[in-house]
Structures are given as C-alpha cells and as structure tokens.
Amino acid sequence: MKKSGWSKWVIGAASLLLLSACGADGGTKASSSAASSSSESEVTSGASQQEYTDPAELKDQYDIVIVGAGGAGMAASLSAKDAGMNPVILEKMPIAGGNTLKSSGGMNASETKFQEAQGIEDSNEQFFEDTLKGGKGTNDQELLHYLVDNSASAIDWLDSMGITLDNISYSGGASVKRIHRPHDGSAVGTYLVDGLLRNIHEQEIPLFVNADVTKINETDGKVTGVNVKINGEEKEIAGDAVVVTTGGFGSNKELIEKYRPDLKGYVSTTSEGSTGDGIKMIEELGGATVDMDQIQVHPTVVQDTGMLISETVRGEGAILVNQQGERFYNELETRDNVSAAITDLPESYAYLIFDNALAGRAKQVDYYKEQGVVVEADTIEALAEKIDVDPATLKKTLDTWNQAVADKADKDFGRETAMDYDLTEGPFYAIQIAPGIHHTMGGVKINTKTQVLKEDGTPITGLYAAGEVTGGIHGQNRIGGNAVADIMVFGRQAGAQSSDYVKENGK
Ligand SMILES: Cc1cc2nc3c(=O)[nH]c(=O)nc-3n(C[C@H](O)[C@H](O)[C@H](O)COP(=O)(O)OP(=O)(O)OC[C@H]3O[C@@H](n4cnc5c(N)ncnc54)[C@H](O)[C@@H]3O)c2cc1C
Structure with a gap:
C-alpha cells in the first residue's frame, strides 16, 4: 500500500547499483546520473523498487535524525521506531543503500538457529577468536565481544522482519561455515536493502534522498540536530539525538591518499557516497578517530x-x-x-x-x-x-x-x-x-552503546554512530561478512541507545 507521504519516485535498485559501480571520485556525480537514468531504470529493471518521502514532507524537528540510509542507518531507524520514537533518515544520494546495496557475500553470525538446524558447530568464542586473529589482535575487544554476542539475535531480528539469511557458507578467515546469505545463495545487499526498506515503508519512517547533511549542530556541549542541503536548499533540522551512519571513505581519493599514500591510484569497489562526510563532521565536534590508515x-x-x-x-x-x-x-x-x-x-x-x-x-x-x-x-x-x-x-x-x-x-x-x-x-x-x-576499517571512536567518544574518552552528548563510519572493531584486517554483521548489530543498538537517551533527556 502506498502511503501519502511517499513520493512516486520509483527507482530500480539493481540498475542504479550498476550505475554507481565504478564511482570513486568522491564527488556528487551520481546525483545527476542516477536521477537522469531513473526513468530508464524503471523500464529496464525488474529488480527491487525503492520509494522515498516527498521532500515537501520534511519537518523542522524529529526525535532522532539519522544521517545516511545504508544498512546501519536503516537498522537504527527501525529499532528507534520500535522504541516509540519518531526518527527521520536523510540520505545524500538519489537512492538508499550505500555500500550495503553492493554487499555481495553475506553476514557473519555465530550460534544461530540456522547453523544449529544445519548441524554447523560454532561458538561466539570461536567467532571472536577468528576475528581477532584476522585483525592481527588489534581489534577493539569490547566492541568485538558485543558484536559476536549479539550476532545471532540480529539474525533473528532480521528474520522476524521477513529478511531470512539461512544459506550458510565459508568466508576467508572463518574456521567454520558462518556467513549467512539469502535462501537462494544470492548477494546479500539488494535482498537486505529491499527488506529493510519494505519495513521502513510499513513503519512509515520518513526517508529523504538527495538530502546532503553538511553539519552536525551542537549547543552547550549537546547535539541539537543537523544542517541539510535538500533540493539545493539549506535547512536546519532539529533532533534530540543524531545518529551518524554515513559509511566509510573508500571513494574519497584525497582521504585515501592522506592516510595511505601507497594506495594512490588503486581502483575502488565502494559506492559513490562513501566519502567520509560523517568522519569529517564528527571531527569538527571534537570526536576521536581510530585506525584511519587501516584500509x-x-x-x-x-x-x-x-x-x-x-x-x-x-x-x-x-x-x-x-x-x-x-x-x-x-x-x-x-x-x-x-x-x-x-x-x-x-x-x-x-x-x-x-x-x-x-x-x-x-x-x-x-x-x-x-x-x-x-x-x-x-x-x-x-x-x-x-x-x-x-x-x-x-x-x-x-x-x-x-x-x-x-x-x-x-x-x-x-x-x-x-x-x-x-x-x-x-x-x-x-x-x-x-x-x-574495498573497506575503510578506521573511523570515529564509539563505545558499545554507540556513543561517539572524544579524545578523552567521554561521549559527545546526544551523538551516536554505527557502521563503516566507525573504527576499531575490525582492527587491521576485516573478515569477510563482518561488516554486515557490524551494521546490523550496531545500527540496531544505535537506534535503541539514542531512543533511551531521548526518553531520558529529550524535550
Ligand atoms: C562491493 C562490496 C561488497 C561488499 N560485500 C560485503 C559482504 O558480503 N559482507 C560484508 O560483511 N561486507 C561487505 N561489504 C562491506 C559492507 O557492505 C559495508 O561496510 C557496509 O554495508 C557499510 O554499511 P553502512 O550502513 O555503514 O554504510 P553504507 O551502506 O555505505 O551507507 C552509508 C550511507 O550514507 C550516505 N551518506 C554519506 N554521507 C552522507 C551525508 N553527508 N548526508 C547524508 N547521507 C550521507 C551514503 O550515501 C550511503 O548511502 C562490501 C562492500 C562493497 C563495496
């Protein structure tokens, strides 16, 4: 059923995925190319469809402002809505999905009901050890414990929303079959994004595209909302909490070269929106970063x-x-x-x-x-x-x-x-x-509550982050399948924690 607040823009996700497959210049070219190709995509793609909220519906105030509509942002919105909040998602590209849409393997999780049903013996400890070994022992171990301990419940949470990842295989660095994929073994990304969007529609969570967040606002040490450029117009949106889920910086050549001059000229697999905006905005507020050279x-x-x-x-x-x-x-x-x-x-x-x-x-x-x-x-x-x-x-x-x-x-x-x-x-x-x-493992520093931390280790009040924008969990090398686990586990947690904060401290 179409909700009145949703625009009639309908875009074939898979076609646009192809359009953005080569983007690596850190610019905003995709906005025009994807937008101008959308009508063509409608005709040529029988793939998943995405619908977005009409820009005219944008309000001045929400309980929680979520920046970036990849997997982490969408998961955060759904758990915030579950907690009774009124969240909004702002996405700078013409489609939702980010790198999540491109995810081609699956999601790692241990001690899941699907592993058990298939006779796969695994444990959270083994998942922890494999990941720590893959990360050369440099992973943030508190974050890693939280990830593995909550991975099975994230699989159940997705399943409860009709997103079933019950086809399990191997991925590099994993000692047992642990990577969970859609039933037919197809790529996880489009299936996951379709499923999350379907739930977002059903929950009537507003999701605006072409909405480029340029600044996180703060008053008296407390985050108060964001500035967004939408359809060429600058607006200030108030939020009792802000969740940053803007993804990594794999498509920002300048940042790659700054942190890893040896990778100059390397081709990139990442989406065009992966330009490190969230990291830059959080650094402006005094947020700490970790492992920025781990690419x-x-x-x-x-x-x-x-x-x-x-x-x-x-x-x-x-x-x-x-x-x-x-x-x-x-x-x-x-x-x-x-x-x-x-x-x-x-x-x-x-x-x-x-x-x-x-x-x-x-x-x-x-x-x-x-x-x-x-x-x-x-x-x-x-x-x-x-x-x-x-x-x-x-x-x-x-x-x-x-x-x-x-x-x-x-x-x-x-x-x-x-x-x-x-x-x-x-x-x-x-x-x-x-x-x-392929992936930027460094990013802003968070704790297990997804609060963004300053250099002195204290949280920035009202500011949360999850997904590839954050750093520490993967250490010096990410195991395949762990990023989707990261965005689901910590995206969900960011929605829940920001909701608790708003309930205790919001207006
Ligand atoms: C080709 C490919 C395949 C992969 N396959 C796998 C896999 O099989 N398993 C696995 O675990 N990992 C995989 N990964 C890694 C994984 O997909 C990503 O790390 C993960 O999806 C990141 O999710 P995210 O929600 O943090 O960010 P994203 O999904 O990248 O979403 C961030 C969103 O924020 C938006 N944004 C950025 N800046 C702004 C701004 N200023 N204002 C508003 N919006 C903004 C972006 O446009 C984007 O839509 C793969 C990555 C790639 C590139």
Missing part, C-alpha cells in the same frame, strides 16, 4: 570497472591461478594476505577458476556473466587457451586440486576450508582479478 584491499576486483568478485566464489570452492596456470596461495587466507600474494606475482593479477556446479551455488556469477567479465569454455584446456595459459599446466593444477578436495588435504598450500566440492563439471570459467580498495 582494506580486497584481492578479487575486476580492474577496469572496480567490480568486486565476491569472496563467496572462493567460499564455494574456486581456486586462484597465476599466468602460468598454477596455484600460488591458500585462497581462503585473510584478504590482506591473499592480496599481497597476488601483488607479489610478476603480472600482479590472477585468475579465479571455477566450474558450472559452483556457478549454480553462487548466484552472483550470473551477474558477473551479464557484465562480460567471465571467460567460459567447455573444457579446462579450452579455457586455458582463452586466457593464454598453458593447457597441460592448468589441467594438472585442476587434477591436483580435485584430488586435494577428495583427500581433504591441500598439501601445497594448507587450505582447510571451502573444500566441500571439486571442480569437475563443465563448462569451466575464469575471471581475471587483482586487488582493489
């Missing part, structure tokens, strides 16, 4: 478009080979190590190799085929010729690998996970990949 490079990125090839492909059993047609590393090692192994190759790229059965288990492959990045051949030898690799060598590599799967022992590189399926069913596929910027 994750993902090993499997198509270089000319910045398109990510999901870790799911390796999680379902793909191998990596070099231009000689040989494996060179444990494909399921953490992202930083796999990236370094590829960069160290003389050619600085590699090929993901997989078979038809894997393509059936990882639905993302259909999309990669549509995008023209997948090389296909009926036999391994024919595939080798197409990618200019010696056919006999590639055949030998596949035979050795299939034997390792049968023996459950990878003598060459010690891989222990994602060895449930061999690669024997033609046609066979190859995708050329190399590392690209």
